[in-house]
Amino acid sequence: LDDFFDNHKYDIVHSHLDCMSAYPLKIAQKHGVKVRIAHSHNKSQDKNLKYPIKLLSKHLIPKYATHLFSCGKEAGDWMFGGNSYTVLNNAIDAEKYRYDYQIRNQVRDELKISKSDFVIGHVGRFNPQKNHPFLIDVFKSVHDKNRNSKLLLVGTGNGQSNIREKVDNLALSDSVIFLGNRGDVNRILQAMDVFLFPSLYEGLPLSIIEAQxxxxxxxxxxSVPSECRVTDLAESLDLNLPIDEWADVVLEKQGTIRKNTIDDIKKSGFDVKQNVVKLEEFYLNSVEE
Structure with a gap:
């Protein structure tokens, strides 16, 4: 980083490394960068001491940052420890996700899914935070009650092989489709009937906004912040509830009529076109100051 800043001149450094942002911002300060932003995208639990360096590093951030940003209140409260911060919503190009019945049928044809199948979906990396073992257990219960159910899993990660093994052991291989990383998540969402997201902790997951x-x-x-429930389509459940209760709530969504929610997304401040303007204005004003 010293070499980098020796050879490049910047007015602003905007770091998205969560707790580890302390270190690039420290070097940026050393090299005279006037505007130094730390941006929180997640929350965690202080009792989780698996990553003690991260927990120690977050306390250094206010020393080196001139501005603090967060994707949401819970993520900001956790990382910045009482220091004031600005919430800048994670945002999407809302129009790209508008429900389209024709795209739904196209994607189902591509994936060899019947129009009558009940399709549950999830988008997220295969890591402990996303709680895939629990998700598979819920789907197993759903599948026992509706044999025409399918599960679409979008994402990759180190935990994928364990989840594949679990799916095989539960004899669900014909009903669970691993899609890997996709550049067309907006299309894949059209093919689903329910979005299932039982994370252990989150900042403010963009995938929930996209699904809505x-x-x-x-x-x-x-464990997912209530701020992401920007329409009446999102419902929160306790992870301590029995698996069958989660499955019953999922099954209740069969036959839900899809509706246009784009206006709700925009009014809630999650449209990227609005947020680009806000961030641009902040950058320009902070440099002028």
């Missing part, structure tokens, strides 16, 4: 923009009922855990 596509008109999908969303079943999320209480």
């Amino acid at each position: 923009a596509a008109g999908l009922p969303c079943i999320i855990s209480y």
